[in-house]
Amino acid sequence: MILRLATASLLARALTVGMTVLAIALSVALFLGVEKVRTGAKASFADTISGTDLIVGARSGSVQLLLYSVFRIGNATNNVTWKSYLDIAARPDVEWIVPISLGDSHRQFRVMGTTTEFFEHYRYRQGRALAVSDGHLMADLFDTVIGADVAATLGYDVGDPIIVSHGIASFTAHDALPFRISGILEKTGTPVDRTVIVSLEAIEAIHVDWQGGAQSPGPATPVERIREMDLTPAAITAALVGVESPLRTFTLQRAINDYPEEPLLAILPGVALQELWGIVGIAETALLAVSGMVVITALIGLMAAIFSTLNERRREMAIFRAMGASPATIVGLLVLEAVLTAAAGALLGLGLLYLGLMVAQPVVDSAFGLWLPIEAPALRELWVILCVIAAGAIVSLVPAFRAYRMSLADGMIVRT
Secondary structure, rough: HHHHHHHHHHOOOOHHHHHHHHHHHHHHEEEEEEHHHHHHHHHHHOOEOOOEEEEEEEEOOOOHHHHHOOOOOOOOOOOHHHHHHHHHHHOEEEOOOOEHHHEEEEOOEEEEOOOOHHHHHOOEEEEEEEEEEOOOOOOOOOOEEEEEEHHHHOOOOOOOEEOEEEEOOOOOOOOOOEEEEEEEEEEOHHHHHEEEEEEEHHHHHOOOEEOOEEOOOOOOOOHHHHHOOOOOOEOOOEEEEEOOHHHHHHHHHHHOOOOOOOOOEEEEEEHEEEEEEEHHHHHHHHHHHHHHHHHHHHHHHHHHHHHHHOOHHHHHHHHHHHHOHHHHHHHHHHHHHHHHHHHHHHHHHHHHHHHHHHHHHHHHHHHHHHOOOOOHHHHHHHHHHHHHHHHHHHHOOOHHHHHOOOOOOHHHHEEE
């Protein structure tokens, strides 16, 4: 009986109730959407590098090593000698190892020297491999493969020449030895998108005429002669390591950290990523707080909507009381109306969320490399919906208590 009365009352005020339902729906969709983006960003952050057991570099901090080797942020405090790299590569518990050499740039993008094994072993987003969207991998000494963001920002195509600059913020260019773009990588949503990749030998080649960070005086070495040189590097910046067995990871890490020839550091990427996320993850708390305030504002709007109709419904309440309805029935009617309104808003918000995900998922993945999974509502999302419904019932108790206190005589007075 009371459910039928509540439903009829809501339908009689369809416009007002509809606007309240829409406000709650948008706030719930925003809150759950922020949660989806937060978890998706955290997963994408953690999946920046996967399948790599250790990252090796000069001894510094684990976050610093992760930042410059994976995210291309900052610089190494020191390099790793080629001899140390070969010693680590020769260990029986190393399945594969990929050297990385950093230090130069092209406009605002970092240049990374490596080997073709980088494209074989680098994984992101739970095991996805790098793929070339146009062209091919480096085949010549002065070939380069660029990330998707580099190509899109600078308008490059396969075959275009590029000039690498010495250092990160340098006005000195290696213009005597231009590179040619041989391939463009598919969008990954990782720092690879913002990287110009060349071979280790190419890094050595463009620095043949450089000593101590400055260009040597005199004529430049001819390209033909450079191609005939031994371009084995003297040192690298870092190395990505895959271990034969996960059980040997900590043993290898300890051996590298205790390496007697030079001070080295081996880190677990997952542990360092969690440490880094702990530093930058305060933004997710701020986002949740803002979206939570939006939900609270919508619930306050629900309470205001009920308050605004009380004066119009005083005669209705008085008639109910005159027909024998108890004060508890009046309170229950208003609370039930609020619960139905909040439930409709929460469910509509959930529907808007999934509709938005279906539309935005391919766009966000293509533009930002952020994967937003479309899955059945998780327990956390169901709890959010239940909390919104319960909060709707709670905020309705204030106007319901006021309606309860209206006297029968006051309700029958005709106001002019």
